[in-house]
Amino acid sequence: MSTPAGIPAPGSVSFAIGTSSTQAATTAPESKVDMSLDDLIKSRRTDQRKEKKRDNIKSKTSGGANGKGPTTGDKAVGKGRAKRSAAIAARRGITNSTAGGNKPTAMQVEKETYRQQRKRTGGKQNQQQGGSRRGGKTEADIKGKKKAQAAQKMKGQQQQDGGMPRPPSKKALNAAVRAMGDAGFQVPKGMHMVISFAPSKQGGGQQGRG
Incomplete structure (x- = not known):
């Protein structure tokens, strides 16, 4: 008995087993829905540990934890400077016996x-302290300058008044x-005499001679 064209013969039917893209996309969410509460907590903790590990790797490559490491x-930069210093020392006849030659x-x-690290972090700190520094000068420098200007002004005023008596x-x-x-003045008992002098506003006056 013959079969029509395009129809497989009885007993020789072929088929294939596979998964569609939509089924594969929904497999992961459905698997989490079917998980128990303990399994969900365990899975979330595992994901958090992986994320924390990736963050630690990024922080180490970008300068250590909180940017404190080199x-x-x-x-x-430090390696390059060390090489230049070793080469200069070798030319001067000072060699490193442990490293050998000019290494x-x-x-x-x-x-x-670490010297380069301190230089870099110190520059950042100076930039962040903009409120306490003005044009590269600290508050102490500014106060000292004002005090010196006041003393110079007072000295100039005294010179105009005829000099410091x-x-x-x-x-x-x-x-x-x-x-x-001789005039009969006696210092009261238990007291002593104190004589003080202060420059007058007019200035000048007779100068004492020793």
């Missing part, structure tokens, strides 16, 4: 790396005390 650029030691490379000499003070004693 960056890749700091290491490159820098690991300690020298590390030293130059000299206080009377010790001989003149003793003469004044004797004159008061």
